Amino acid sequence: MRKIRTVTTTIGGALTALLFVSAGQAQSLRDAPPGASSCLGCHGAQPTSLPALSNLSASDIENAMEQYRSGAREATLMNRIAKGFTPEESKAIAAWLSAKK
Amino acid sequence: MRDTRPSRRHVIIGAGAAAAAFAAPALAQAAPQVVVIGGGYAGATCARFLQREGVSVTLVEPSANYISCPFSNAVIAGLRDIAQQTFTYDAIAAQGVRIARQAATKIDRDAKRVTLADATTLPYDRLVLAPGIDMNFTALPGYDQAASEILPHAWKAGPQTLLLRQQLEAMDDGGTVVISAPANPFRCPPGPYERASLIAWYLKNHKPKSKLIILDAKDAFSKQGLFTAAWKEIYGDMIEWVGLSAGGKVVEVKPREKIFVTEFGEHRADVGNVIPPQRAGRIAIDSGIADQTGWCPIDPVTFEARAQAGVHVIGDAAVAGGMPKSAFAANAQAKACAQAVAVMLRGAQAPEPKLINTCYSLVTPDYGISVAGVYAPAKGLLTDIPNAGGVSPAKAPASVRAAEASYAEGWYKTITTEVFG
Numbered sequence: 001m002r003k004i005r006t007v008t009t010t011i012g013g014a015l016t017a018l019l020f021v022s023a024g025q026a027q028s029l030r031d032a033p034p035g036a037s038s039c040l041g042c043h044g045a046q047p048t049s050l051p052a053l054s055n056l057s058a059s060d061i062e063n064a065m066e067q068y069r070s071g072a073r074e075a076t077l078m079n080r081i082a083k084g085f086t087p088e089e090s091k092a093i094a095a096w097l098s099a100k101k
Numbered sequence: 102m103r104d105t106r107p108s109r110r111h112v113i114i115g116a117g118a119a120a121a122a123f124a125a126p127a128l129a130q131a132a133p134q135v136v137v138i139g140g141g142y143a144g145a146t147c148a149r150f151l152q153r154e155g156v157s158v159t160l161v162e163p164s165a166n167y168i169s170c171p172f173s174n175a176v177i178a179g180l181r182d183i184a185q186q187t188f189t190y191d192a193i194a195a196q197g198v199r200i201a202r203q204a205a206t207k208i209d210r211d212a213k214r215v216t217l218a219d220a221t222t223l224p225y226d227r228l229v230l231a232p233g234i235d236m237n238f239t240a241l242p243g244y245d246q247a248a249s250e251i252l253p254h255a256w257k258a259g260p261q262t263l264l265l266r267q268q269l270e271a272m273d274d275g276g277t278v279v280i281s282a283p284a285n286p287f288r289c290p291p292g293p294y295e296r297a298s299l300i301a302w303y304l305k306n307h308k309p310k311s312k313l314i315i316l317d318a319k320d321a322f323s324k325q326g327l328f329t330a331a332w333k334e335i336y337g338d339m340i341e342w343v344g345l346s347a348g349g350k351v352v353e354v355k356p357r358e359k360i361f362v363t364e365f366g367e368h369r370a371d372v373g374n375v376i377p378p379q380r381a382g383r384i385a386i387d388s389g390i391a392d393q394t395g396w397c398p399i400d401p402v403t404f405e406a407r408a409q410a411g412v413h414v415i416g417d418a419a420v421a422g423g424m425p426k427s428a429f430a431a432n433a434q435a436k437a438c439a440q441a442v443a444v445m446l447r448g449a450q451a452p453e454p455k456l457i458n459t460c461y462s463l464v465t466p467d468y469g470i471s472v473a474g475v476y477a478p479a480k481g482l483l484t485d486i487p488n489a490g491g492v493s494p495a496k497a498p499a500s501v502r503a504a505e506a507s508y509a510e511g512w513y514k515t516i517t518t519e520v521f522g
């Protein structure tokens with residue numbers, strides 16, 4: 001999905017995206033994979049009773065989502081949310097969230 | 102799934118826009134202007150995220166402060182100060198969003214121009230409409246603006262919240278509180294039942310001989326099983342819920358006598374709370390963006406109004422398919438909409454979004470329950486993804502309910518920081 005859109009926005013867009021990443025800045029909202037920006041409603045830059053995700057690696061987030069989805073890891077709510085995403089979607093979300101600082 | 106393969110046309114337009122964006126800082130030349138009407142959970146979020154994408158944004162909002170509805174039921178129960186509900190627009194202005202502290206009075210859809218209360222006009226390339234709700238003061242006989250000073254709705258937070266609080270404080274022990282709940286759709290589906298719970302908490306601790314009756318225009322409501330079981334367990338028979346088929350629908354109110362008239366009889370209240378039928382904020386109705394239902398149908402990918410391309414609608418005013426009218430949903434829609442607008446301003450196609458909603462409710466200060474959902478566009482609507490989402494388990498230890506109550510607080514802190522902090 002992201003790949004397709006990069007093509008759509010053409011070379012200029014792709015270059016801009018690259019510059020953003022290499023400058024070490026927060027990932028642009030324009031590049032957010034489906035579902036990712038919703039996570040920020042509960043998981044912000046600072047932890048509360050809910051964890052911040054920006055200190056976690058992409059694979060930590062991806063694994064947690066997988067375990068919530070399968071039920072291997074218990075939660076009050078995340079199991080219900082993880083079931084709404086495929087492994088590929090979770091991977092893309094994890095990459096975007098972990099790059100956000 | 103929509104066909105997301107790039108057409109030749111998209112590639113060319115995309116190249117032009119991207120090149121223009123690249124040639125000079127930000128979106129130079131005639132920088133595209135976005136106007137956002139309404140600085141609530143939806144509009145304020147959208148304005149901030151658009152500004153961070155380099156878009157020139159004006160946020161139109163008449164109030165100097167935003168008073169948040171989420172957690173306002175705790176204010177009514179005396180558990181929280183209204184100051185904890187009150188936010189300024191300072192951080193949003195400091196970030197570089199222009200703020201017009203006025204009401205939008207007119208949208209000229211052909212000229213792409215918004216008129217403000219002082220008659221100035223704001224031209225736009227794209228408009229985001231996020232005016233929230235208005236009470237429909239013509240839908241329930243006897244209930245108009247004046248009646249709401251006696252029987253508060255408290256469904257917009259502020260003076261109405263404090264009025265209901267004062268009335269509860271002034272009520273004698275042994276009094277009857279009556280809440281009337283509307284038919285769907287309305288702002289915050291679990292809200293009336295959270296309110297009943299927290300008022301019962303106050304009564305149980307301060308006026309234990311009192312009673313609370315919910316007169317409902319529906320036969321089913323959000324998290325019903327969880328609420329009903331918790332009420333029984335915690336409040337015994339203090340709370341009585343009367344559904345539609347048992348005669349719960351209120352057909353008239355008599356504010357002077359505080360009488361609620363149903364199809365089956367009359368209830369006299371010592372404190373009466375009327376949550377009336379609602380519709381999209383007036384500007385959405387006047388501009389013809391809302392349809393005859395009073396709400397604004399939208400495209401689930403771009404959030405553009407079905408009535409008008411280039412005008413995006415988010416938050417409570419929109420018909421968001423399976424998504425409830427919640428602050429969480431308004432904030433999630435705002436970010437997906439900001440992404441769509443930023444991408445479209447560059448001449449590209451908005452990506453298919455996915456959205457999450459989570460609504461916590463408090464039954465007591467340490468007893469939280471939740472409902473969640475995940476949504477994606479299907480058949481022209483934002484639609485529930487099957488087998489995901491749902492409510493908290495029916496049977497759970499007190500530790501789980503306490504954890505959810507503390508997560509509710511965490512959510513509030515995080516979201517209000519993202520929107521106003």
Ligand SMILES: Cc1cc2nc3c(=O)[nH]c(=O)nc-3n(C[C@H](O)[C@H](O)[C@H](O)COP(=O)(O)OP(=O)(O)OC[C@H]3O[C@@H](n4cnc5c(N)ncnc54)[C@H](O)[C@@H]3O)c2cc1C
Nearest residue numbers: 139141142143170171205232233289416417426427428429
């Ligand atoms: C008692 C109660 C409890 C709730 N609890 C929760 C909860 O726990 N969790 C949750 O997720 N949701 C909750 N909600 C729902 C939540 O409050 C709404 O869904 C949310 O406020 C919707 O955001 P919005 O931006 O669409 O509208 P609003 O927040 O109402 O914002 C609309 C803004 O637009 C402005 N406006 C209107 N017309 C104009 C105009 N013509 N020009 C300029 N500005 C205009 C208004 O001044 C207002 O600031 C609760 C609601 C209630 C009533």
